[in-house]
Amino acid sequence: MKLCAEDKLLHELLRLVPVPQDQPLGPGDDCAAIKCGKPGTLILLKTDCIAEDVHFLRSHDPAKVGWKALCRPLSDIAAMGGTPAQALITFFSPPDLDSTYWIKFYRGLGRAARRFGVTIAGGEMSRQKHGIAVSVMLTGHIDSKHLLTRSGGKPGDLLFVTGQLGGSIAGHHLNFTPRLQEGQWLAKNIHPSAMMDISDGLGTDLSRLARASGCGFEVNPESIPCRKGSDIESALSDGEDYELLLAIPPSKALLLQKYWPTAFPQTRLNRIGTLTPPQPAPPNWPGGWDHFEKN
Amino acid sequence: MKLCAEDKLLHELLRLVPVPQDQPLGPGDDCAAIKCGKPGTLILLKTDCIAEDVHFLRSHDPAKVGWKALCRPLSDIAAMGGTPAQALITFFSPPDLDSTYWIKFYRGLGRAARRFGVTIAGGEMSRQKHGIAVSVMLTGHIDSKHLLTRSGGKPGDLLFVTGQLGGSIAGHHLNFTPRLQEGQWLAKNIHPSAMMDISDGLGTDLSRLARASGCGFEVNPESIPCRKGSDIESALSDGEDYELLLAIPPSKALLLQKYWPTAFPQTRLNRIGTLTPPQPAPPNWPGGWDHFEKN
Numbered sequence: 001m002k003l004c005a006e007d008k009l010l011h012e013l014l015r016l017v018p019v020p021q022d023q024p025l026g027p028g029d030d031c032a033a034i035k036c037g038k039p040g041t042l043i044l045l046k047t048d049c050i051a052e053d054v055h056f057l058r059s060h061d062p063a064k065v066g067w068k069a070l071c072r073p074l075s076d077i078a079a080m081g082g083t084p085a086q087a088l089i090t091f092f093s094p095p096d097l098d099s100t101y102w103i104k105f106y107r108g109l110g111r112a113a114r115r116f117g118v119t120i121a122g123g124e125m126s127r128q129k130h131g132i133a134v135s136v137m138l139t140g141h142i143d144s145k146h147l148l149t150r151s152g153g154k155p156g157d158l159l160f161v162t163g164q165l166g167g168s169i170a171g172h173h174l175n176f177t178p179r180l181q182e183g184q185w186l187a188k189n190i191h192p193s194a195m196m197d198i199s200d201g202l203g204t205d206l207s208r209l210a211r212a213s214g215c216g217f218e219v220n221p222e223s224i225p226c227r228k229g230s231d232i233e234s235a236l237s238d239g240e241d242y243e244l245l246l247a248i249p250p251s252k253a254l255l256l257q258k259y260w261p262t263a264f265p266q267t268r269l270n271r272i273g274t275l276t277p278p279q280p281a282p283p284n285w286p287g288g289w290d291h292f293e294k295n
Numbered sequence: 296m297k298l299c300a301e302d303k304l305l306h307e308l309l310r311l312v313p314v315p316q317d318q319p320l321g322p323g324d325d326c327a328a329i330k331c332g333k334p335g336t337l338i339l340l341k342t343d344c345i346a347e348d349v350h351f352l353r354s355h356d357p358a359k360v361g362w363k364a365l366c367r368p369l370s371d372i373a374a375m376g377g378t379p380a381q382a383l384i385t386f387f388s389p390p391d392l393d394s395t396y397w398i399k400f401y402r403g404l405g406r407a408a409r410r411f412g413v414t415i416a417g418g419e420m421s422r423q424k425h426g427i428a429v430s431v432m433l434t435g436h437i438d439s440k441h442l443l444t445r446s447g448g449k450p451g452d453l454l455f456v457t458g459q460l461g462g463s464i465a466g467h468h469l470n471f472t473p474r475l476q477e478g479q480w481l482a483k484n485i486h487p488s489a490m491m492d493i494s495d496g497l498g499t500d501l502s503r504l505a506r507a508s509g510c511g512f513e514v515n516p517e518s519i520p521c522r523k524g525s526d527i528e529s530a531l532s533d534g535e536d537y538e539l540l541l542a543i544p545p546s547k548a549l550l551l552q553k554y555w556p557t558a559f560p561q562t563r564l565n566r567i568g569t570l571t572p573p574q575p576a577p578p579n580w581p582g583g584w585d586h587f588e589k590n
Contacts, residue, residue: 016401135430
């Protein structure tokens with residue numbers, strides 16, 4: 001299966017640096033998972049970022065941009081089934097930006113932090129010549145027996161997605177709710193064999209989950225839940241959905257479909273396909289957003 | 296004592312977000328210190344960043360920029376007396392930059408990681424429209440009884456600095472060695488009452504240490520160790536020294552001055568002054584580099 005340019009570069013870069021050897025999960029999953037000296041508990045580490053004109057515009061409400069900045073890595077903690085803890089905020093501020101921008105930004109960030117139980121433990125601020133950029137580092141924790149990765153899928157596992165996909169640019173990308181409750185519930189009650197969040201589009205992200213699990217996949221395009229105003233192509237390629245993609249053995253599917261509607265009456269859960277033995281992606285399967293694709 | 300514009304903005308922003316309440320150290324010191332569930336051990340969290348044309352130029356060797364990116368937050372871990380552990384790297388890459396830049400950058404980053412016992416546990420990459428920027432998140436750990444902060448200084452404590460100050464721009468800022476060994480040795484053997492790293496210039500950073508400790512200070516300008524080619528003004532104001540500034544009670548000074556030369560024959564240690572009861576900064580005391588000073 002084709003690696004996107006971003007994943008290729010990442011693979012190359014990680015060969016040049018020492019990576020954790022004796023830890024449950026190093027780079028390459030939604031979060032790293034690190035032993036913390038307390039038996040049965042793992043610390044989750046995640047870094048994420050947003051840049052002006054890529055993830056948001058100067059004209060967007062800074063409070064919404066602050067909400068988004070924190071909720072993006074929260075979506076990765078959700079994908080591991082984890083509970084978030086502390087965030088550290090780094091921002092780059094261009095000379096033409098007044099510091100009131102950051103006050104509004106921190107209001108939105110603070111709203112997300114209070115809502116999802118995160119405290120801001122530190123940060124760093126710097127000038128840069130052009131453009132606003134923000135990086136958020138987030139810690140979390142999880143019982144080691146509940147940890148979910150993207151690499152545990154098996155041929156025959158059924159594929160599900162939460163919510164709806166596509167057309168995020170119309171507004172969802174600035175006001176989405178990370179699926180923390182859903183992720184924690186799934187980790188404790190169902191324990192999918194693999195889970196990840198959909199941030200670069202189902203096209204890219206399902207390919208990633210399948211590759212990490214050593215599988216191929218089949219999808220019924222008509223079962224993909226499209227957000228209002230979007231179509232299947234857009235659901236596969238747009239990105240910024242911040243929904244969960246999970247693989248579960250057929251034996252657990254009945255349990256999941258029985259209890260989900262009671263646990264999360266507001267959140268759709270759609271079965272979209274199946275993991276298979278390794279095979280090429282379906283014809284015309286699109287990639288999603290790729291920061292390092294040559295044009 | 297006057298707050299620099301950067302500290303004022305930080306103070307204002309931190310009022311808008313929840314900060315850790317039941318932890319040994321929240322935002323405002325060199326690192327945050329967080330309980331990890333293992334009695335007697337604290338986790339250190341630090342984020343730092345560098346931006347093109349502020350901290351480095353496009354013409355600088357990318358491997359040296361990679362070294363610097365990791366060594367800057369290592370200097371903060373050093374200032375707590377801590378031992379570094381995992382780093383997460385976020386980089387913003389402009390469209391006019393070839394990905395070979397990042398390969399060279401990661402070589403230098405990897406060299407620093409191996410040298411100082413850090414593993415790279417994750418990261419994130421993004422396009423941005425203009426300019427290179429990098430944020431590094433670093434974890435570390437420390438025995439809670441050895442933790443050093445900038446707020447424990449007392450009137451009468453003697454002030455020391457390691458190494459030499461000023462003129463970093465001539466090269467030191469790209470190839471310095473973070474004072475990890477010195478910081479750990481000091482934490483275990485001397486336990487200064489306050490310590491921090493000097494990154495924004497002694498002018499700004501001594502003011503910060505004194506303010507955090509509720510003290511004033513007196514400095515003998517002639518005792519400030521100036522790097523070759525720099526003068527006292529430059530030693531106070533240039534920044535990017537990555538040396539340690541420490542305050543210790545006079546009772547420990549003899550011990551320090553006796554054992555330091557054997558422990559660190561290559562690293563100078565100069566006594567530069569004294570903490571006093573709260574009082575205004577000396578006349579003409581300069582601030583150092585301030586990212587948010589109005590021009």
